[in-house]
Amino acid sequence: MRQTVATLLVLIISNFVMVDALKDDCVKAPYPEFKHYQLLQKIQKEAAIKEERRLLAEKSKQAEKKRRYLAYQEHLKRKEAKKQKALAAAKLNRVNQSVERKGVSNSDKELLARLVTAEAKNQPFEGQVAVAAVVLNRVESDEWQDSVSSVIYAKRQFQPVSNGSINRKATDSAKKAVEEALKGSDPSHGAVYFYNPDIANGSPSPRSRKTAVIGDHVFLD
Incomplete structure (x- = not known):
């Protein structure tokens, strides 16, 4: 009887030892399915991080693109404002010149038209205006x-x-050119000299700067 009891005790103790060993094995070496789950979670996490970085990079790229577009639009706006300012200044200058030139007498207008006729009757209308503007x-x-x-x-x-x-009598074209010059038009760009290089008997002063070439005439300041 004692031997039987001892044998049972040994079996019970062995079972407890085996259970503890199985627990340790489960902790130390998870089941293959659990390993796959952990690996899948890791891959998903890395993919999420990668996607988040991609979205941030795309957002940053779009923000930079927008910044450059706005900067370019601002540049165009400043350029247009500068252009309009220059046009306004040129218009004011023409108005001022017109006011100053309105004091020209009719006899002087006629004389100037005769000069334009003699100097530029065979030149384009713009060239005739330029000759009048020189005077x-x-x-x-x-x-x-x-x-x-x-x-x-x-x-x-x-x-x-x-x-x-x-x-000689002034042509109608020359008269119109004089009126145009009196309104402030100056295709010569401020010139005070002009000559025809094909028939001129000398060369202009080296200090003179070419401002325009219209038809056969070269204009100098």
Whole structure:
């Protein structure tokens, strides 16, 4: 009887030992299915982090693109404002010139139209306006005479005065060119000299700067 009881005790103790060993094995070495679950979670987490980074990069890219677009629009706005300011200044200058030039007498207008006819009757209308503007630019300059007639009749300045062609009747085109110049138009860009290089008997001063070339005439300041 005692032997039987002892044997039972040994069996019971062995069972407890085996159960504890199985518990340790489960902790130390999880089941394969559990390992796969952990691996899947890790992959999903890494994918989520990667996607979050991609979205942040895309958002940053869009923000930079928007910033550049707004900067470019601001640049265009400033450029347009600068252009409009320059146009307004040019318009004001033409108005001021027109006000100053309205004091030209009818006789001086007629004289100037005859000069334009003699000097530029075969030139484009723009060139005729430029010739008239040269005379008016001289009138407004402190370095020249202060009236149209005195500028035109200044010694050795205009060949038509020397050869008498200044006395020929002015063309309608020349008259219109004079009126255009009196309104402030100046295709010569402020020139006070002009010449035709094909027939001129000399060369311009090296200090003179070319401002325009219209038809056969070169204009200089």
